Amino acid sequence: MDERTYQTLADAAFRRIEDAFKDVDPDVVDFERTQPDVLTITFSGGKRCIVNTQRPTRQIWMAANARAWHFSYDESASRWHDDKDASLELFATLSRVVNESAKVALPI
Numbered sequence: 001m002d003e004r005t006y007q008t009l010a011d012a013a014f015r016r017i018e019d020a021f022k023d024v025d026p027d028v029v030d031f032e033r034t035q036p037d038v039l040t041i042t043f044s045g046g047k048r049c050i051v052n053t054q055r056p057t058r059q060i061w062m063a064a065n066a067r068a069w070h071f072s073y074d075e076s077a078s079r080w081h082d083d084k085d086a087s088l089e090l091f092a093t094l095s096r097v098v099n100e101s102a103k104v105a106l107p108i
Contacts, residue, residue: 001073006058009073013060013080013090014039017051020095020108029102043101051094059083060090064097 001009017039021031030042041049041064049064060071060080071080071090080090095106 001058001075003055006055006073009080010037010053010060014051014053016091016108017094020106024104024106029098029104041098045101047101049094049097049101062090062094062097065101069093 014033018031018033021029021041024031028044032040034040035052037053037055039051041051043049047065049062051060051062053059054061054070057070058072062069062071069088069090070083071093072083073079074081074086082088082090082093091108095108098104098106
């Protein structure tokens, strides 16, 4: 995948994630773009989830709860999947982490 295609797909993924947090109470889950390619999600207990782009590998990485995932885009399936477990999809995994950490159903 070329850089332009990757950036377009990563930008769309970040917009989708940002949109999902629009109606979430910031006292329960605080969401911010701390850098152009980094999304930081902070839960009321202080735990964090970080989502960031990895341009050299054309991936989106996510870290939360002492775990990390590396999502690559599968063009044939039109989805971001984890390199170690292809059954794990970016948005579903993020939604699960938010639900487990804050008991919030993320509409993503």
